[in-house]
Amino acid sequence: MTQITEKQEAREFHAEATSVWRITFGPLLWAVHFVVSYSATAVVCAKGGDVGVLRLGIGIGTFLALAGIAWLGWRAWQQWDTLRNRGWENDTGTSQDRHQFLGHAAFLLAAISFIGVVYVALPPLLIESCQ
Amino acid sequence: MYVHSRNALACLAAAFVLSACDGRQSVLAPSGTDALSVFDLARVMFIGAVVLWLLVGTLFIYVTRINPREMSRRKAEILIVGGGVVFPVLLLGALLVYSLPLMNAPRLADEGLRVHITAEQWWWRVDYELPDGTRIPSANELRLPVGTRTGLVLNAKKVIHSFWVPALGGKTDMIPGRETFQSLQPVTAGVYRGQCAEFCGASHALMAFETVAMEPEDFAAWLEAEARDAQPPATAPARRGAKIFAREGCGGCHTVRGTDAVGQVGPDLTHVGSRKSLAAGILDVTAEDFADWIGHTDAIKPEVAMPSYDFLPREDLAALGIYLEGLK
Numbered sequence: 001m002t003q004i005t006e007k008q009e010a011r012e013f014h015a016e017a018t019s020v021w022r023i024t025f026g027p028l029l030w031a032v033h034f035v036v037s038y039s040a041t042a043v044v045c046a047k048g049g050d051v052g053v054l055r056l057g058i059g060i061g062t063f064l065a066l067a068g069i070a071w072l073g074w075r076a077w078q079q080w081d082t083l084r085n086r087g088w089e090n091d092t093g094t095s096q097d098r099h100q101f102l103g104h105a106a107f108l109l110a111a112i113s114f115i116g117v118v119y120v121a122l123p124p125l126l127i128e129s130c131q
Numbered sequence: 132m133y134v135h136s137r138n139a140l141a142c143l144a145a146a147f148v149l150s151a152c153d154g155r156q157s158v159l160a161p162s163g164t165d166a167l168s169v170f171d172l173a174r175v176m177f178i179g180a181v182v183l184w185l186l187v188g189t190l191f192i193y194v195t196r197i198n199p200r201e202m203s204r205r206k207a208e209i210l211i212v213g214g215g216v217v218f219p220v221l222l223l224g225a226l227l228v229y230s231l232p233l234m235n236a237p238r239l240a241d242e243g244l245r246v247h248i249t250a251e252q253w254w255w256r257v258d259y260e261l262p263d264g265t266r267i268p269s270a271n272e273l274r275l276p277v278g279t280r281t282g283l284v285l286n287a288k289k290v291i292h293s294f295w296v297p298a299l300g301g302k303t304d305m306i307p308g309r310e311t312f313q314s315l316q317p318v319t320a321g322v323y324r325g326q327c328a329e330f331c332g333a334s335h336a337l338m339a340f341e342t343v344a345m346e347p348e349d350f351a352a353w354l355e356a357e358a359r360d361a362q363p364p365a366t367a368p369a370r371r372g373a374k375i376f377a378r379e380g381c382g383g384c385h386t387v388r389g390t391d392a393v394g395q396v397g398p399d400l401t402h403v404g405s406r407k408s409l410a411a412g413i414l415d416v417t418a419e420d421f422a423d424w425i426g427h428t429d430a431i432k433p434e435v436a437m438p439s440y441d442f443l444p445r446e447d448l449a450a451l452g453i454y455l456e457g458l459k
Protein backbone atom coordinates (compact mmCIF):
# COMPACT_ATOMS: atom_id res chain seq x y z
CA MET A 1 0.00 0.00 0.00
CA THR A 2 2.71 2.42 1.07
CA GLN A 3 4.76 1.46 -1.95
CA ILE A 4 1.90 2.22 -4.31
CA THR A 5 1.41 5.66 -2.71
CA GLU A 6 5.11 6.42 -3.00
CA LYS A 7 5.16 5.40 -6.65
CA GLN A 8 2.09 7.50 -7.28
CA GLU A 9 3.72 10.43 -5.47
CA ALA A 10 6.85 10.06 -7.58
CA ARG A 11 4.79 10.03 -10.76
CA GLU A 12 2.83 13.12 -9.76
CA PHE A 13 6.02 14.87 -8.66
CA HIS A 14 7.48 14.13 -12.07
CA ALA A 15 4.35 15.44 -13.78
CA GLU A 16 4.93 18.84 -12.13
CA ALA A 17 8.27 19.16 -13.93
CA THR A 18 6.51 20.75 -16.93
CA SER A 19 4.76 23.24 -14.72
CA VAL A 20 8.10 24.20 -13.12
CA TRP A 21 9.15 25.07 -16.66
CA ARG A 22 5.90 26.85 -17.27
CA ILE A 23 6.39 29.40 -14.48
CA THR A 24 9.42 30.75 -16.36
CA PHE A 25 7.53 31.39 -19.60
CA GLY A 26 5.93 34.69 -18.50
CA PRO A 27 9.25 36.32 -17.49
CA LEU A 28 10.85 34.75 -20.56
CA LEU A 29 8.36 36.50 -22.86
CA TRP A 30 9.00 39.73 -20.98
CA ALA A 31 12.77 39.28 -21.40
CA VAL A 32 12.47 38.54 -25.13
CA HIS A 33 10.17 41.54 -25.63
CA PHE A 34 12.60 43.74 -23.68
CA VAL A 35 15.71 42.66 -25.59
CA VAL A 36 14.05 42.80 -29.01
CA SER A 37 12.46 46.23 -28.35
CA TYR A 38 15.66 47.78 -27.02
CA SER A 39 18.01 46.34 -29.61
CA ALA A 40 15.66 47.12 -32.53
CA THR A 41 15.34 50.71 -31.27
CA ALA A 42 19.12 51.04 -30.86
CA VAL A 43 19.79 49.69 -34.35
CA VAL A 44 17.07 51.74 -36.10
CA CYS A 45 18.08 54.96 -34.30
CA ALA A 46 21.81 54.44 -34.92
CA LYS A 47 21.42 53.50 -38.59
CA GLY A 48 18.70 56.06 -39.33
CA GLY A 49 15.89 53.63 -40.16
CA ASP A 50 12.15 54.33 -40.31
CA VAL A 51 10.95 55.16 -36.78
CA GLY A 52 7.29 54.72 -37.80
CA VAL A 53 7.89 51.12 -38.88
CA LEU A 54 9.86 50.49 -35.69
CA ARG A 55 7.02 51.79 -33.50
CA LEU A 56 4.47 49.72 -35.42
CA GLY A 57 6.68 46.65 -35.01
CA ILE A 58 7.06 47.25 -31.27
CA GLY A 59 3.27 47.71 -31.08
CA ILE A 60 2.60 44.35 -32.76
CA GLY A 61 5.32 42.62 -30.70
CA THR A 62 3.83 44.08 -27.53
CA PHE A 63 0.34 42.85 -28.47
CA LEU A 64 1.66 39.33 -29.10
CA ALA A 65 3.72 39.29 -25.89
CA LEU A 66 0.76 40.51 -23.84
CA ALA A 67 -1.58 37.95 -25.41
CA GLY A 68 0.92 35.17 -24.64
CA ILE A 69 1.43 36.32 -21.06
CA ALA A 70 -2.33 36.72 -20.53
CA TRP A 71 -2.88 33.13 -21.74
CA LEU A 72 -0.11 31.82 -19.44
CA GLY A 73 -1.59 33.85 -16.60
CA TRP A 74 -5.04 32.39 -17.20
CA ARG A 75 -3.66 28.84 -17.20
CA ALA A 76 -1.74 29.55 -14.01
CA TRP A 77 -4.85 31.08 -12.38
CA GLN A 78 -6.79 27.88 -13.06
CA GLN A 79 -3.93 25.77 -11.70
CA TRP A 80 -3.69 27.88 -8.56
CA ASP A 81 -7.45 27.36 -8.08
CA THR A 82 -7.59 29.93 -5.33
CA LEU A 83 -11.33 30.69 -5.61
CA ARG A 84 -12.38 27.12 -4.87
CA ASN A 85 -9.61 26.48 -2.40
CA ARG A 86 -9.16 29.80 -0.57
CA GLY A 87 -5.80 29.20 1.04
CA TRP A 88 -2.83 31.43 0.37
CA GLU A 89 -0.44 28.88 1.84
CA ASN A 90 0.46 25.68 0.04
CA ASP A 91 3.05 24.36 2.43
CA THR A 92 2.10 20.77 3.29
CA GLY A 93 4.28 19.04 0.68
CA THR A 94 1.44 17.12 -0.93
CA SER A 95 1.18 16.85 -4.68
CA GLN A 96 -1.92 19.05 -4.65
CA ASP A 97 -0.07 21.73 -2.74
CA ARG A 98 2.86 21.58 -5.14
CA HIS A 99 0.47 21.84 -8.05
CA GLN A 100 -1.32 24.85 -6.62
CA PHE A 101 1.86 26.55 -5.43
CA LEU A 102 3.37 26.37 -8.92
CA GLY A 103 0.15 27.83 -10.31
CA HIS A 104 0.29 30.62 -7.74
CA ALA A 105 3.93 31.46 -8.53
CA ALA A 106 3.32 31.30 -12.29
CA PHE A 107 0.31 33.61 -11.94
CA LEU A 108 2.24 36.24 -9.97
CA LEU A 109 5.16 36.05 -12.42
CA ALA A 110 2.75 36.43 -15.34
CA ALA A 111 1.23 39.50 -13.66
CA ILE A 112 4.59 41.21 -13.13
CA SER A 113 5.66 40.25 -16.67
CA PHE A 114 2.47 41.80 -18.09
CA ILE A 115 3.15 45.07 -16.25
CA GLY A 116 6.81 44.95 -17.30
CA VAL A 117 5.92 44.54 -20.99
CA VAL A 118 3.41 47.42 -20.83
CA TYR A 119 5.96 49.77 -19.18
CA VAL A 120 8.71 48.79 -21.65
CA ALA A 121 6.38 49.44 -24.58
CA LEU A 122 5.03 52.83 -23.44
CA PRO A 123 8.12 54.99 -24.24
CA PRO A 124 8.51 53.89 -27.90
CA LEU A 125 4.74 54.09 -28.41
CA LEU A 126 4.39 57.58 -26.90
CA ILE A 127 7.69 59.20 -27.90
CA GLU A 128 7.82 59.81 -31.61
CA SER A 129 11.53 60.28 -32.29
CA CYS A 130 14.93 58.81 -31.48
CA GLN A 131 16.18 62.00 -29.81
CA MET B 132 28.58 85.07 17.38
CA TYR B 133 24.85 84.81 17.92
CA VAL B 134 24.18 88.07 16.07
CA HIS B 135 26.48 86.90 13.31
CA SER B 136 24.70 83.67 12.71
CA ARG B 137 21.35 85.42 12.90
CA ASN B 138 22.48 87.87 10.22
CA ALA B 139 23.72 85.02 8.11
CA LEU B 140 20.37 83.31 8.48
CA ALA B 141 18.54 86.49 7.50
CA CYS B 142 20.81 86.86 4.46
CA LEU B 143 20.21 83.24 3.52
CA ALA B 144 16.44 83.70 3.82
CA ALA B 145 16.62 86.93 1.82
CA ALA B 146 18.75 85.31 -0.86
CA PHE B 147 16.29 82.46 -1.08
CA VAL B 148 13.30 84.78 -1.41
CA LEU B 149 15.06 87.13 -3.82
CA SER B 150 16.34 84.38 -6.06
CA ALA B 151 12.83 82.98 -6.18
CA CYS B 152 11.39 86.37 -7.13
CA ASP B 153 14.01 87.12 -9.75
CA GLY B 154 13.19 84.00 -11.78
CA ARG B 155 15.79 84.60 -14.50
CA GLN B 156 17.15 81.13 -13.96
CA SER B 157 14.27 79.31 -12.33
CA VAL B 158 12.09 76.42 -13.37
CA LEU B 159 9.48 77.97 -11.04
CA ALA B 160 9.13 80.99 -13.34
CA PRO B 161 8.58 79.28 -16.71
CA SER B 162 8.58 81.49 -19.81
CA GLY B 163 8.88 78.89 -22.56
CA THR B 164 6.46 76.28 -23.90
CA ASP B 165 8.62 73.37 -22.73
CA ALA B 166 9.35 74.87 -19.29
CA LEU B 167 5.60 75.44 -18.83
CA SER B 168 4.79 71.80 -19.51
CA VAL B 169 7.58 70.66 -17.16
CA PHE B 170 6.17 73.04 -14.52
CA ASP B 171 2.68 71.54 -15.00
CA LEU B 172 4.13 68.04 -14.70
CA ALA B 173 5.99 69.01 -11.51
CA ARG B 174 2.79 70.42 -10.00
CA VAL B 175 0.78 67.31 -10.88
CA MET B 176 3.51 65.08 -9.39
CA PHE B 177 3.91 67.20 -6.26
CA ILE B 178 0.20 67.55 -5.53
CA GLY B 179 -0.30 63.86 -6.32
CA ALA B 180 2.51 62.89 -3.95
CA VAL B 181 1.06 65.04 -1.16
CA VAL B 182 -2.43 63.55 -1.62
CA LEU B 183 -1.03 60.01 -1.62
CA TRP B 184 1.10 60.70 1.45
CA LEU B 185 -1.92 62.06 3.33
CA LEU B 186 -4.07 59.09 2.25
CA VAL B 187 -1.50 56.50 3.34
CA GLY B 188 -0.81 58.40 6.57
CA THR B 189 -4.51 58.65 7.41
CA LEU B 190 -5.05 54.99 6.64
CA PHE B 191 -2.10 54.09 8.84
CA ILE B 192 -3.43 56.14 11.75
CA TYR B 193 -6.89 54.65 11.19
CA VAL B 194 -5.79 51.02 11.37
CA THR B 195 -3.27 51.52 14.21
CA ARG B 196 -4.93 54.13 16.43
CA ILE B 197 -8.57 54.80 15.59
CA ASN B 198 -9.78 51.33 14.74
CA PRO B 199 -7.08 48.80 15.69
CA ARG B 200 -9.25 45.69 15.34
CA GLU B 201 -8.47 42.54 13.47
CA MET B 202 -9.63 42.89 9.89
CA SER B 203 -11.68 40.30 8.05
CA ARG B 204 -9.61 38.26 5.63
CA ARG B 205 -11.57 39.53 2.68
CA LYS B 206 -11.06 43.18 3.67
CA ALA B 207 -7.34 42.63 4.18
CA GLU B 208 -7.01 40.94 0.79
CA ILE B 209 -8.81 43.80 -0.94
CA LEU B 210 -6.58 46.30 0.86
CA ILE B 211 -3.32 44.51 -0.01
CA VAL B 212 -4.10 43.51 -3.59
CA GLY B 213 -6.10 46.65 -4.36
CA GLY B 214 -4.00 49.23 -2.55
CA GLY B 215 -0.65 47.52 -2.92
CA VAL B 216 -0.81 46.20 -6.49
CA VAL B 217 -3.73 47.40 -8.61
CA PHE B 218 -3.83 51.04 -7.51
CA PRO B 219 -0.07 51.82 -7.85
CA VAL B 220 0.13 50.00 -11.20
CA LEU B 221 -2.79 52.01 -12.62
CA LEU B 222 -1.55 55.28 -11.10
CA LEU B 223 2.03 54.87 -12.33
CA GLY B 224 0.71 53.77 -15.72
CA ALA B 225 -1.47 56.87 -15.94
CA LEU B 226 1.44 59.13 -14.93
CA LEU B 227 3.65 57.49 -17.59
CA VAL B 228 1.01 57.98 -20.27
CA TYR B 229 0.65 61.63 -19.22
CA SER B 230 4.36 62.44 -18.90
CA LEU B 231 6.02 60.53 -21.76
CA PRO B 232 4.43 62.56 -24.62
CA LEU B 233 5.81 65.73 -22.97
CA MET B 234 9.23 64.55 -24.10
CA ASN B 235 8.24 65.03 -27.74
CA ALA B 236 8.02 68.83 -27.75
CA PRO B 237 11.70 69.70 -27.06
CA ARG B 238 12.72 67.39 -29.91
CA LEU B 239 10.39 69.03 -32.45
CA ALA B 240 12.12 70.45 -35.50
CA ASP B 241 12.83 74.17 -35.77
CA GLU B 242 10.58 76.57 -37.66
CA GLY B 243 13.34 78.04 -39.80
CA LEU B 244 16.10 79.25 -37.52
CA ARG B 245 18.78 76.91 -36.18
CA VAL B 246 21.48 77.87 -33.76
CA HIS B 247 24.64 75.79 -33.53
CA ILE B 248 26.01 75.92 -30.00
CA THR B 249 29.35 74.35 -29.17
CA ALA B 250 30.40 74.13 -25.54
CA GLU B 251 34.04 74.98 -24.91
CA GLN B 252 35.94 75.18 -21.62
CA TRP B 253 34.26 77.42 -20.35
CA TRP B 254 32.27 79.37 -22.86
CA TRP B 255 29.73 78.92 -25.64
CA ARG B 256 30.41 79.17 -29.36
CA VAL B 257 27.14 80.31 -30.96
CA ASP B 258 26.43 80.27 -34.68
CA TYR B 259 23.06 81.30 -36.16
CA GLU B 260 22.02 79.42 -39.31
CA LEU B 261 19.29 81.08 -41.37
CA PRO B 262 16.93 79.03 -43.57
CA ASP B 263 18.95 80.09 -46.65
CA GLY B 264 22.14 78.67 -45.13
CA THR B 265 23.70 81.98 -44.08
CA ARG B 266 25.81 81.66 -40.92
CA ILE B 267 26.19 84.43 -38.35
CA PRO B 268 28.84 83.69 -35.72
CA SER B 269 28.50 84.97 -32.16
CA ALA B 270 29.33 83.78 -28.66
CA ASN B 271 28.25 83.52 -25.02
CA GLU B 272 24.73 84.74 -25.57
CA LEU B 273 21.66 83.25 -27.19
CA ARG B 274 18.93 85.34 -28.76
CA LEU B 275 15.61 83.78 -29.70
CA PRO B 276 12.42 85.06 -31.30
CA VAL B 277 9.28 84.77 -29.13
CA GLY B 278 6.52 82.47 -30.40
CA THR B 279 8.51 80.33 -32.83
CA ARG B 280 10.45 77.17 -32.22
CA THR B 281 14.19 77.60 -32.73
CA GLY B 282 16.37 74.53 -33.15
CA LEU B 283 19.57 74.23 -31.15
CA VAL B 284 22.23 71.96 -32.62
CA LEU B 285 24.46 71.09 -29.67
CA ASN B 286 28.08 69.97 -29.73
CA ALA B 287 30.98 69.98 -27.29
CA LYS B 288 34.68 70.48 -27.91
CA LYS B 289 36.56 68.42 -25.35
CA VAL B 290 34.45 67.27 -22.38
CA ILE B 291 30.75 66.73 -21.73
CA HIS B 292 28.67 69.80 -20.93
CA SER B 293 24.94 70.30 -20.61
CA PHE B 294 22.82 73.05 -22.07
CA TRP B 295 20.13 74.43 -19.77
CA VAL B 296 17.99 77.55 -19.69
CA PRO B 297 15.67 76.59 -16.81
CA ALA B 298 13.05 79.26 -17.53
CA LEU B 299 12.67 78.12 -21.16
CA GLY B 300 13.00 74.34 -21.21
CA GLY B 301 14.72 71.17 -20.10
CA LYS B 302 18.41 70.39 -20.36
CA THR B 303 20.28 68.49 -23.05
CA ASP B 304 23.75 67.05 -22.75
CA MET B 305 26.47 68.29 -25.11
CA ILE B 306 28.83 65.44 -25.93
CA PRO B 307 32.14 65.61 -27.83
CA GLY B 308 31.84 63.85 -31.18
CA ARG B 309 28.11 63.43 -30.92
CA GLU B 310 25.58 66.02 -32.03
CA THR B 311 22.47 66.46 -29.89
CA PHE B 312 19.39 68.54 -30.58
CA GLN B 313 16.88 70.53 -28.61
CA SER B 314 14.41 73.19 -29.63
CA LEU B 315 13.08 76.09 -27.54
CA GLN B 316 9.99 78.23 -27.88
CA PRO B 317 9.93 81.27 -25.58
CA VAL B 318 6.47 82.70 -24.90
CA THR B 319 7.39 86.00 -23.22
CA ALA B 320 10.15 88.42 -24.15
CA GLY B 321 12.81 88.80 -21.48
CA VAL B 322 16.34 87.96 -20.42
CA TYR B 323 16.86 84.50 -18.93
CA ARG B 324 20.02 82.96 -17.59
CA GLY B 325 21.41 79.69 -18.85
CA GLN B 326 24.00 77.59 -17.07
CA CYS B 327 26.16 74.61 -17.94
CA ALA B 328 24.49 71.77 -16.06
CA GLU B 329 27.15 69.06 -16.29
CA PHE B 330 30.44 69.32 -14.43
CA CYS B 331 33.05 70.23 -17.02
CA GLY B 332 36.17 71.28 -15.10
CA ALA B 333 37.53 73.97 -12.80
CA SER B 334 35.29 76.80 -14.02
CA HIS B 335 32.15 74.78 -14.63
CA ALA B 336 30.17 77.00 -12.24
CA LEU B 337 31.38 80.06 -14.17
CA MET B 338 30.04 78.83 -17.50
CA ALA B 339 26.76 80.64 -17.94
CA PHE B 340 25.11 82.75 -20.62
CA GLU B 341 22.24 85.14 -21.09
CA THR B 342 19.32 84.13 -23.27
CA VAL B 343 17.38 87.05 -24.69
CA ALA B 344 13.88 86.25 -25.95
CA MET B 345 12.80 89.04 -28.30
CA GLU B 346 9.68 89.98 -30.22
CA PRO B 347 10.09 88.68 -33.80
CA GLU B 348 10.63 92.12 -35.38
CA ASP B 349 13.19 93.10 -32.71
CA PHE B 350 14.93 89.80 -33.24
CA ALA B 351 15.09 90.29 -37.01
CA ALA B 352 16.60 93.76 -36.50
CA TRP B 353 19.12 92.42 -34.00
CA LEU B 354 20.13 89.56 -36.28
CA GLU B 355 20.70 91.97 -39.14
CA ALA B 356 22.95 94.08 -36.92
CA GLU B 357 24.77 90.99 -35.65
CA ALA B 358 25.54 89.93 -39.23
CA ARG B 359 27.34 93.22 -39.96
CA ASP B 360 31.06 93.78 -39.58
CA ALA B 361 32.39 95.54 -36.50
CA GLN B 362 32.15 99.31 -36.33
CA PRO B 363 35.52 101.02 -36.47
CA PRO B 364 36.57 102.58 -33.12
CA ALA B 365 35.02 106.04 -32.75
CA THR B 366 37.10 107.78 -30.06
CA ALA B 367 40.82 108.31 -29.53
CA PRO B 368 41.09 105.91 -26.54
CA ALA B 369 39.12 103.29 -28.49
CA ARG B 370 41.47 103.65 -31.47
CA ARG B 371 44.40 103.23 -29.09
CA GLY B 372 42.70 100.11 -27.73
CA ALA B 373 42.31 98.74 -31.25
CA LYS B 374 46.05 99.24 -31.86
CA ILE B 375 46.93 97.42 -28.63
CA PHE B 376 44.49 94.64 -29.61
CA ALA B 377 46.41 94.19 -32.88
CA ARG B 378 49.86 94.60 -31.27
CA GLU B 379 49.25 91.99 -28.55
CA GLY B 380 48.09 89.44 -31.09
CA CYS B 381 44.53 89.16 -29.73
CA GLY B 382 43.43 88.43 -33.29
CA GLY B 383 45.32 85.15 -33.16
CA CYS B 384 42.52 83.76 -31.05
CA HIS B 385 39.60 86.15 -31.52
CA THR B 386 37.67 87.31 -34.55
CA VAL B 387 36.53 90.89 -34.99
CA ARG B 388 34.86 90.80 -38.40
CA GLY B 389 35.94 93.64 -40.67
CA THR B 390 39.44 93.72 -39.14
CA ASP B 391 42.57 91.59 -39.42
CA ALA B 392 41.52 89.61 -36.33
CA VAL B 393 40.28 86.25 -37.62
CA GLY B 394 41.28 83.81 -34.85
CA GLN B 395 38.91 80.94 -34.17
CA VAL B 396 40.23 79.74 -30.79
CA GLY B 397 38.25 82.09 -28.54
CA PRO B 398 34.86 83.79 -28.71
CA ASP B 399 33.92 86.03 -31.65
CA LEU B 400 34.18 89.63 -30.43
CA THR B 401 32.62 91.45 -33.42
CA HIS B 402 29.69 92.75 -31.33
CA VAL B 403 30.91 91.87 -27.85
CA GLY B 404 30.00 95.37 -26.57
CA SER B 405 26.32 94.79 -27.26
CA ARG B 406 26.11 91.58 -25.23
CA LYS B 407 24.49 91.36 -21.83
CA SER B 408 27.46 89.74 -20.12
CA LEU B 409 31.19 89.19 -20.40
CA ALA B 410 33.25 86.02 -19.85
CA ALA B 411 30.20 83.73 -20.29
CA GLY B 412 27.72 85.26 -17.87
CA ILE B 413 30.26 86.29 -15.20
CA LEU B 414 31.03 90.01 -15.66
CA ASP B 415 29.21 93.11 -16.84
CA VAL B 416 29.87 94.61 -20.25
CA THR B 417 31.66 97.75 -19.08
CA ALA B 418 35.10 99.09 -20.07
CA GLU B 419 36.27 98.46 -16.46
CA ASP B 420 35.14 94.82 -16.47
CA PHE B 421 36.84 94.23 -19.85
CA ALA B 422 40.07 95.65 -18.42
CA ASP B 423 39.73 93.51 -15.26
CA TRP B 424 39.07 90.41 -17.31
CA ILE B 425 41.99 90.84 -19.73
CA GLY B 426 44.37 91.59 -16.86
CA HIS B 427 43.27 88.77 -14.54
CA THR B 428 41.61 86.01 -16.55
CA ASP B 429 42.81 83.15 -14.36
CA ALA B 430 41.77 84.88 -11.14
CA ILE B 431 38.27 85.43 -12.49
CA LYS B 432 37.95 82.08 -14.25
CA PRO B 433 40.36 79.42 -12.91
CA GLU B 434 42.25 77.38 -15.53
CA VAL B 435 40.79 79.37 -18.42
CA ALA B 436 42.72 79.06 -21.71
CA MET B 437 43.11 82.81 -22.22
CA PRO B 438 46.32 84.08 -20.57
CA SER B 439 46.25 86.99 -18.11
CA TYR B 440 47.70 90.14 -19.69
CA ASP B 441 48.82 91.41 -16.29
CA PHE B 442 52.09 92.70 -17.77
CA LEU B 443 50.18 95.39 -19.70
CA PRO B 444 50.14 98.85 -18.10
CA ARG B 445 46.81 99.88 -16.57
CA GLU B 446 46.29 102.53 -19.27
CA ASP B 447 46.63 99.90 -22.00
CA LEU B 448 44.12 97.62 -20.32
CA ALA B 449 41.74 100.56 -19.92
CA ALA B 450 42.10 101.44 -23.62
CA LEU B 451 41.46 97.83 -24.60
CA GLY B 452 38.36 97.89 -22.39
CA ILE B 453 37.08 101.05 -24.07
CA TYR B 454 37.70 99.57 -27.53
CA LEU B 455 35.93 96.28 -26.79
CA GLU B 456 33.04 97.92 -24.96
CA GLY B 457 32.56 100.06 -28.09
CA LEU B 458 32.15 97.01 -30.36
CA LYS B 459 28.36 97.34 -30.37
